[in-house]
Amino acid sequence: MGEIVLKDVHKAFGDVSVLRDIDLEIADGEFVVFVGPSGCGKSTLLRMITGLETVTSGHVLIDGKDVTHTKPSSRGLAMVFQSYALFPHISVRDNIGFGLRIAGLPLAEIADKVAKASAILGLDALLDRKPRELSGGQQQRVAIGRAIVREPAAFLFDEPLSNLDAALRVQMRIELVRLHERLATTMIYVTHDQVEAMTMADRIVVLEGGDVQQFATPIELYDRPVNKFVAGFIGSPKMNFLGADATADGKVQVRNGPLLSISDLDTARVTGPLTVGIRPEHITYSHDTGDLKGTIVVEEQLGSDAFLYVEVEKIGMITVRAVGERNFHSHQTVYLTLPPQRCHVFDQADLRINMN
Amino acid sequence: MNRETKALPLVAAVFITFIFTAPIIWMVMAAFKTVVDIYAVPPVWVPDFTYLENFKVLLSDNWPFLLNSLIVTVGATVLSLALALPAAFGLVYFQFRSQNFLADWILSTRMMPPIAAAVPLYMVFNGFGMLDTIPALIIVYAGFNLPFAIWVAMSFFRNIPREIIEAARVEGCSWVQTFRLVALPLAKSGIATVATFVFIFAWNELLLALFLTTREARTFPVVISSFSTVTRTYWELISAATIIQILPPVIFTIIMQRHIVSGLTMGAVKH
Structure with missing residues (x-):
């Protein structure tokens, strides 16, 4: 079992408040990712769940039991x-079995469990080596092995893949997801990489400035970000934000741009200055017709996608993600259209005012 | 560089080394000379190294004091490690109010010259009836070395990545287990460094031993100093005793050297 509940958790270092009003309920078996920019408090939150960091106020519950202290x-x-954080002075075998030894399990049982874990992780040939004789990916596996043999209530990962190279990172990502399916144990995973968050999580906690911005499924975050921060943080390339104003008849006038008639807005809140957000992949583009005229400043061609950085006069830079596109190049003129049903609108407080 | 300028630093190095080692060389030669040869003019340059009379005379009378020295030194080293290592671990990893103040305060006790403590220590041990006892010397030597030992050990513990200590905690270790199973093995070179310094201090200490011992608990340096009397200086015995005196630290340092070198340069470069 591994249900983890945080109730009104606060954390301050001296006078500096780093986490505020954290209320989270993580269900048993769930894969939850804490994501946010550096310094948002995500690691601190994880460390409070493990007990490595004290809780200033509030409660941490594991399976209904208050473990705050x-x-x-x-x-x-x-x-x-x-x-x-492998123990450098002992072998891989002893590293994996360390927690079991501390728990006082019989040696035969430890050997048995270590063997099972090493089989799952493909570490059999490395058991007698010291950690320093392993590659980064292998060390990572040992660290995971050390975690799984203990059959814990939950696994906590603190940016575990950030020291690996890109290819290995993708591979370990898949392995972790499969491991989660196999073990069905609660996992809490901290990362600043939104791709990791989106691909692995059942639900994501987006943290910023010590506050939970949104706690939802990856698709929910992508489709219905509650505010401008989440909208900008989730998705790559980043969402485009354009200044806009509400018109008297409830439409949205992009400054120096088109008048958008967006059907799903909370009409009471369509007032004053607004921000229109649109993802690069949702902008349509053309050589000869559209709402906005701009010049491609940089074309990043990935083969599968082309990222076009378009300078639009009086509006600024707009990023367009053109899937499979090969016909638009730097210095060309391009016309962009913002499909209204794809636009997110944010009020002055940066809160999203779309109804769905 | 041509051959001459290449040779120059070498010649200089040999010369400087000679200046520094000359007293030791002179002493080694004196240890194997008769009293007459020691005072002979012109000097007897190469003594008869089979002449061991000086050592025989010295050890037959004074071997118990050599044993005292050994017991005091090993005792002080063990005691100061036993106290300093847990103290340093706690100062590094436990969070409590005035943590840094405590660490600074421990170091500040070292700012006083040892002689300033000699009279108070004499009175205290006199009060406890511990003058001229081995435990008294062990306590004093361990005590004098504690600040230094704690500070060096702290720097070694600080160099253990914090996450390793945290991993041990999450894996279920109590603080005592974390200390014993993770921190100590990883601070091995630190322990060797501290042990060597305490060992050398305790083995060579003379001043406090002169104050606190009279007969039974005398250490070897006290004995050596006693060979220089108002009426006569027994150079042959002083020389022989000094050779014996410098042997243990040399042997100990050679054994510990590998650890000490890695200890003293630890953290100097990124691994």
């Missing part, structure tokens, strides 16, 4: 650190 060793959690 329980020491890390008694919480029954396993953690995989960014640096792996």
Whole structure:
């Protein structure tokens, strides 16, 4: 079991408040990712769940039991650190079996469990080596092995893939997802990489400036970000934001741009200055006709996609993601159209005012 | 560089090394000379190295004091490690109010010259009836080395990546287990460094030993100093004793050297 509940958790270092009003309910078996920019408090939040960091106020519950003041060793959690934090002086075998030895399990049982874990992770040939003799990816596996043998209530990962190269990162991402399916244990995963968050999570907690911005499924975050921060943070390339104003008849006038008639807005809130957000992949583009005329400043051609950075006069830079496009190049003129049903509208407080 | 300028630094190095080692060389030669040869003019340059009379005389009378030295030194080293390592671990990893103040305060006790403590220590041990006892010396030597030992050990513990200690905690270790199973093995070179310095201090200490011992608990340096009397200086015995005196630290340092070198340069470069 591994249901984790945070109730009104606050954290301050001295006078500096780093996390405020954190209320989260993470269901047993769920894969939850904490994502946010550096310094948003995501690692601190994870460390409070493990008990490595004290909670200033509020409560942490694991399976209904209040563990706010329980020491890390008694919480029954396993953690995989960014640096792996393997014990350098003992073999891979002893690293994996470390927690079991501390728990006082019989040696035969430890050997059995270590063998099973190493088989799952493909570490059989490396068991007698020291951690420093392993590659980064192998060390990562050992760290995961050390976590899984203990059959913890939940696994906590603190940016575990950030020290790996890109190819290995993708591979480990898939392995972790499969591991989660296989073990069906609660996993909490901290990352600043929104691709990792989107691809792995059942639900994502987006943190910024010490506040939970949104806690939802990846698709929910993409389709219905609650505010401008989430809208800009989730999605790559980043969502485009254009200044706009509400018109008297409830439409949205993009400054120096088109008048948008968006059907799903909360009409009461269509007032004053607004921000229109549109994802690069939702903008339509053409050589000869459209709402906005601009010049392609940079073309990034990936083969599968072309990212066009378009300078539009009096509006600024707009990013367009053109799937499979090969016919638009730097210095060309391009016409862009913003499909109204794809536009997100944010009020002055940066809150999204679309109804769905 | 041509051959001459290449040779120059070497010649200089040999010369400087000679200046520094000359007293030791002179002493080694004196240890194997008779009293007459020691005072002979012109000097006897190469003594008869099979002449061991000086050592025999010295050890037959004074071997218990050599043993005292050994017990005091090993005792002080063990005691200061036993106290300093847990203290340093706690100062590094436990969070409590005035943590840094405590660490600075420990170091500040080292700012006082040892001689300033000699009279108070004499009175205290006199009060406890511990003058001229080995435990008294062990306590004093361990005590004098504690600030230094704690500070060096702290720097070693600080160099252990924090995440490794945290991993041990999450894996279920109590603080004692974390200390014993993770921190100590990783601070091995630190322990060797601290042990070597304490060992050398305790083995060579003379001043406090002169104050606190009279007969039974005398250490070897005290004995050596006693060979220089108002009436006569026994150079042959001083020389022989000094050779014996410098041997253990040399051997100990050679054994520990690998660790000490990695210890003293630790953290100097990124691994």
